Amino acid sequence: MTTPTDDKAVILFDGVCNLCSGAVQFILRNDPKGHFRFASLQSAAGQKLLEQHKLPTDNISTIVLIEGGRAYTRSTAALRIARRLRGAYPLAYAAIVIPATLRNLAYAYVARNRYRWFGKAEHCMLPKPEFKQRFLE
Numbered sequence: 001m002t003t004p005t006d007d008k009a010v011i012l013f014d015g016v017c018n019l020c021s022g023a024v025q026f027i028l029r030n031d032p033k034g035h036f037r038f039a040s041l042q043s044a045a046g047q048k049l050l051e052q053h054k055l056p057t058d059n060i061s062t063i064v065l066i067e068g069g070r071a072y073t074r075s076t077a078a079l080r081i082a083r084r085l086r087g088a089y090p091l092a093y094a095a096i097v098i099p100a101t102l103r104n105l106a107y108a109y110v111a112r113n114r115y116r117w118f119g120k121a122e123h124c125m126l127p128k129p130e131f132k133q134r135f136l137e
Contacts, residue, residue, distance in 0.1 A: 011066075012066070013038065013040060014041055018118040020114070023063075030085040031084065041060045046136075050064070063078060074103070076096070076100060
């Protein structure tokens with residue numbers, strides 16, 4: 001299994017969610033320094049990382065960011081990801097001052113409806129060849 005280095009953050013995402021796969025493609029395009037690596041929540045690598053961070057292995061309704069030895073979920077993960085992207089996206093991190101309880105209400109609403117609004121794939125996405133090294137096996 002490819003393992004991340006200490007300076008690389010890992011994003012765990014729902015591999016069959018079209019919204020989540022689109023978000024991964026967006027992050028890849030806006031992370032030219034290659035700060036992020038990826039694994040689906042359903043993959044062996046994803047499951048192992050969830051276990052290591054004492055997170056439920058059967059909950060695929062949240063994105064997980066593993067950075068600096070800590071795991072972040074829901075809106076906190078999304079905001080911490082945004083602050084590393086190019087362009088104006090780091091400005092979104094200012095929303096971190098909003099209490100997580102409030103931020104996560106909006107996050108939970110989208111998470112509950114993501115399959116209905118964006119669809120669900122039968123298989124996890126396959127990365128483009130130029131990005132394959134950024135995905136954990």
